[in-house]
């Protein structure tokens with residue numbers, strides 16, 4: 001393995017399990033793993049909440065299920081835990097600013113004031129102009145390290161007008177525009 005491209009390793013001789021990766025090495029490498037950007041919303045007994053997430057992927061289409069990874073230290077965590085429903089809103093070009101607003105620290109009312117929303121079947125807010133929205137019930141959850149992995153079964157789907165998207169890669173946003181035919 002090329003040392004220049006290998007993550008810095010802690011090869012302390014007393015380590016019984018071999019090399020230990022540093023968190024920064026993991027994050028640097030993950031910054032090369034481009035991902036769609038999503039705003040995950042919920043509403044219910046614990047109130048309305050939303051956050052930006054790139055740790056989202058498809059699990060199975062029978063039943064239609066996605067997973068969402070949520071840091072348990074996030075201010076939105078209690079709302080997502082109690083409500084049991086959420087909407088995965090896939091962002092489109094032009095949503096970079098909105099992603100920042102939902103990416104932390106901004107008060108919840110100010111986050112939702114930054115865009116227009118509809119109420120989905122589960123009651124979760126659906127973003128107008130999203131590339132796609134998956135209105136879901138959380139059917140299972142498991143904790144791994146700092147995060148909960150939420151398994152979310154879609155009960156309704158809304159598809160945007162055009163196939164376009166927003167990707168987070170190398171710690172920056174990149175528009176994905178329709179290819180010319």
Ligand SMILES: NC(=O)c1ccc[n+]([C@@H]2O[C@H](COP(=O)([O-])OP(=O)(O)OC[C@H]3O[C@@H](n4cnc5c(N)ncnc54)[C@H](O)[C@@H]3O)[C@@H](O)[C@H]2O)c1
Pocket residue numbers: 026027028030031054055069071146171
């Ligand atoms: N999965 C996540 O929780 C996640 C993903 C992306 C960004 N973020 C947060 O957004 C902020 C900016 O991130 P950035 O991408 O510009 O730079 P960064 O150096 O913090 O992260 C680089 C990459 O590492 C991964 N990552 C970052 N924090 C993580 C975490 N706590 N758990 C698991 N994976 C994580 C993501 O893939 C991210 O794109 C940071 O505060 C970061 O923690 C969190």
Ligand SMILES: Cc1cc2c(cc1C)N(C[C@H](O)[C@H](O)[C@H](O)COP(=O)(O)O)c1[nH]c(=O)[nH]c(=O)c1N2
Pocket residue numbers: 037050051052053054055056069070071073074075076099100102103104105106168
């Ligand atoms: C591009 C990008 C991508 C992600 C995030 C941020 C950004 C900018 N954040 C962080 C998350 O949005 C943030 O912690 C929440 O908004 C909660 O912040 P507060 O605790 O409310 O300030 C994030 N958090 C998380 O738990 N899972 C994820 O997949 C992501 N992905």
